Amino acid sequence: MTIDHVLGAELGRPGFRADVAPVLRLRPGTGATVAFHTDDAVYRELHEHGDLAKLAAPINPVTGPVYIEGAEPGDALAVHVHDILLPEYGWSQSLPGAGALAHRMPDSVMSRRIPIDAEGVHVTDRHVVPPRPMIGCIGTAPAAGVGSTIMPTTALGGNMDLTDVAPGATVYLPVEVEGGLLSIGDIHAVMARGESSFVAIEAAGVAIVSIDLVKDAGYRAPRVETADEWIFVGLGDPVQESIRRGYEDVFDTLVDVHGWDPMDAYAVMSAVVHSELGGPTGSEAPDPLHPFRAVGAVTLHRLPKSVL
Template sequence: MTVEHRLGKEHGRPGYDASVPPVLRIRPGTGERIAFETDDAVYAELHDHGDLAALQAPINPVTGPVYVEGAKPGDALAVHVHEIRLGDYGWSQSLPGAGALQHRMPDHVVSRRIPIDAEGVHLTGRHVVPARPMIGCIGTAPATGQNSTVMPTTALGGNMDLTDVAPGATVYLPVEVEGALLSIGDIHAVMARGESSFVAIEAAGVAVVSIDLIPDAALRAPRVETDEEWIFVGLGDPVQESVRRGYEDVFDHLVDERGWDRMDAYAVMSALVHSELGGPTGSEAPDPLHPFRAVGAVTLHRLPKSVL
């Protein structure tokens, strides 16, 4: 696969921040492919030292940012994921204070180095599964302040941890600043929907993407398009608000963007649009004393293309 631009992991940093100078400027719609290299330094440190307090590497650094010429507030980026290349191993870890089952796991770091080879991802001595690489962190910069690459997920993306952000998918991200300032990181070799541990099979890798620009898209949350589905991301607190907002976006897409009758849209949604919890990061900023405790919810609402 031809790649026109390569961004090394030395351009990785935590957070989405419009004050960070872009490392690349590109014209959208050219089909030029950009390789974003990511690293796994934080997991290697945890494996070696077993101490969150001793970390030197940032958690979930994102590589970039990339300035997209012509992008302005109210537009959206269409980021086409072409390929994700993995290294020879990944990491599975249990971190104190993180994950849905922290009360069942030890109060110290437990770490495994997970081999990745032609056979697949070696989860245990008897569980080898095919790699299903995906991008955990993808987003644009906010107009003010800095958005986290840990939690929460925001309207501009971030640590969404969606298994659908994989080769063949297109991710639509709202733009809040001139140039959008796209950054990508947190590659996984394989991850179950929901990521119960908050640390799935994390891996260093390279994500290859190209970018189109959608003028005046006015998205209020990210969307993901696959061959079979449109996936609408709901964000809100409590979870019922997240679900409602996701449903509104599906409904508005059918009625306002595609011209459907309202009752037709409602009937099809009730019958065929499946909803589920998204990644584990929440939709609101967590308590600073509990940085891994999610507040609010990320939900997904799946519209099959076969009905369109």
């Protein structure tokens, strides 16, 4: 694949923000490809000294931002993921206070360097699994403040940790500021849906994407399109609110966009639209004293294209 633009990992920084000068201006719809190199320095540091208090590298830096010509508030960026290149190793770690089983794991950093080769991802000495590279953190800049690259996930994206954000998928991200200001980071070599430890097999890598623009999209949360599905992201606290908002977006798409009868839409949704918990990062800002404790929920709602 021809790469038209290369953005180095040195352009990574924490947070999605509108006051950072764009590193690239791009005209949408040209098919031009951009390679976003991402960084794993924080995991390397933790592996070497095992102390969160001594970290010098930021957690989940995102490379960018890229300014998309013509993008205005109310539009959406359509980010087509063409490929994700992985290095020769990644990281698996257990961090104090993070993950669903923090109460079962030691109150200290535990770390493993995970080889990645032609055989697969060597999660343990006995478990070699096929790589399923994905982008964990992708989003646009908010009109005010800073969008976190850790948590929460917001209407503009962020650290969504969705396994579907993988080669062949298109990610639709709402735009709040002129140019959108797209940034990408946090590549995983492989991750289970849910990411129980909050740290899957993390890796420095390269995401190769192209970008289109959807004018007046009016999306209130990210969406992901794959070959077979439209995946609607729900956000809210508690989880029931996240589910309701995701269902509303599916329903409105069927009724308002595709012209379905409301009862037809409700019946089909109950029959074939599967819902599940998304990434572990929550939808509300966590308590500052417990920055890895998620509040609210990210949910996914899968609409098969075959019913449209």
